[in-house]
Amino acid sequence: MKRITFWLAAVATVAGVIAFTARASRHADEEASPIYGVKIPAGYRDWQLIAVKQLHFAGMGEQLRAQVGNDIAIKAFEEGTLPFPDGAIIAAIHWTRVPSEDNNKVLDGPFPGTQSFVIGSRVNVQFMVKDSKKYAATGGWGFADFTGEKPGDRALHETCFPCHGPAKDHDYVFTHYAP
Amino acid sequence: MKRITFWLAAVATVAGVIAFTARASRHADEEASPIYGVKIPAGYRDWQLIAVKQLHFAGMGEQLRAQVGNDIAIKAFEEGTLPFPDGAIIAAIHWTRVPSEDNNKVLDGPFPGTQSFVIGSRVNVQFMVKDSKKYAATGGWGFADFTGEKPGDRALHETCFPCHGPAKDHDYVFTHYAP
Numbered sequence: 001m002k003r004i005t006f007w008l009a010a011v012a013t014v015a016g017v018i019a020f021t022a023r024a025s026r027h028a029d030e031e032a033s034p035i036y037g038v039k040i041p042a043g044y045r046d047w048q049l050i051a052v053k054q055l056h057f058a059g060m061g062e063q064l065r066a067q068v069g070n071d072i073a074i075k076a077f078e079e080g081t082l083p084f085p086d087g088a089i090i091a092a093i094h095w096t097r098v099p100s101e102d103n104n105k106v107l108d109g110p111f112p113g114t115q116s117f118v119i120g121s122r123v124n125v126q127f128m129v130k131d132s133k134k135y136a137a138t139g140g141w142g143f144a145d146f147t148g149e150k151p152g153d154r155a156l157h158e159t160c161f162p163c164h165g166p167a168k169d170h171d172y173v174f175t176h177y178a179p
Numbered sequence: 180m181k182r183i184t185f186w187l188a189a190v191a192t193v194a195g196v197i198a199f200t201a202r203a204s205r206h207a208d209e210e211a212s213p214i215y216g217v218k219i220p221a222g223y224r225d226w227q228l229i230a231v232k233q234l235h236f237a238g239m240g241e242q243l244r245a246q247v248g249n250d251i252a253i254k255a256f257e258e259g260t261l262p263f264p265d266g267a268i269i270a271a272i273h274w275t276r277v278p279s280e281d282n283n284k285v286l287d288g289p290f291p292g293t294q295s296f297v298i299g300s301r302v303n304v305q306f307m308v309k310d311s312k313k314y315a316a317t318g319g320w321g322f323a324d325f326t327g328e329k330p331g332d333r334a335l336h337e338t339c340f341p342c343h344g345p346a347k348d349h350d351y352v353f354t355h356y357a358p
Contacts, residue, residue, distance in 0.1 A: 046253075049227075052274070053282075056294040060290070064231045095231070102345065113237025118231075119358075166281065174281065179300065
């Protein structure tokens with residue numbers, strides 16, 4: 001019994017060391033977006049909500065999206081500050097959209113024919129990082145698009161700034177703060 | 180000039196006092212939901228994001244929705260704690276959904292036929308407040324549904340708990356934490 005306990009403890013220790021090493025090395029290997037060198041900001045999933053969107057890609061499925069911001073970005077949104085101050089970061093989280101049978105069963109009673117859609121899985125996440133000096137050539141914004149922890153390629157990131165061009169009057173940010 | 184400055188200061192002071200009084204009295208008059216006595220929790224719009232939903236009400240329009248939670252609720256979601264601990268509060272913010280011509284113009288280039296939908300205006304907000312003793316008869320949850328700062332009537336609030344019944348295995352909460 002003692003021997004089993006010892007081996008269990010040994011295995012647990014080794015597993016712990018491997019897990020720790022994996023986490024540490026993952027952190028060190030963390031990739032940055034091409035062109036802009038933007039890494040995934042720590043803790044962004046816990047940032048405050050800016051707004052929500054839905055996207056219908058013709059023939060390519062449906063997405064639900066949420067935009068969240070760090071404290072500097074949220075303050076700027078709330079106070080209507082334009083351009084956004086340096087240090088502002090906006091994250092756009094994109095998920096697949098799937099029908100919710102559970103919700104539909106419940107809602108169909110009071111609201112016949114109602115269809116409820118919820119989040120399926122994560123597709124990608126995009127970041128806009130404000131640094132008016134570093135990113136002066138692209139409206140003061142650095143861009144990044146990650147699938148999992150892997151940034152998209154250079155060609156993808158070359159589309160970011162031109163795509164945001166039409167929103168120039170709102171400092172290149174499409175999203176408005178939801179009431 | 181001195182006289183003008185004095186009057187401007189006086190007007191500003193009076194305006195400040197009126198604004199403060201209005202805020203204070205609004206706070207005192209704040210209404211609570213029938214049955215449960217739940218008031219709008221301070222600062223809930225700044226809580227962390229749980230998930231996003233879309234609802235198609237047959238013949239009654241479209242909604243985009245977001246669920247946010249206070250720190251106790253978010254911790255429980257992240258750690259998979261069930262039942263939710265006392266003090267957990269979940270807010271579901273419901274907005275109308277409108278097409279975004281601005282987004283469509285941009286997206287139609289790389290993704291022809293894409294349709295983007297954004298938030299129109301606030302419809303209502305719902306709260307679930309966990310207090311296993313106070314709300315023992317309704318699964319430990321107190322419910323509230325507000326349009327603006329006005330709670331819905333008693334008949335509406337009588338539907339909350341039965342409606343959440345099918346989610347009993349998930350402590351009466353339909354929403355799952357988005358990845």
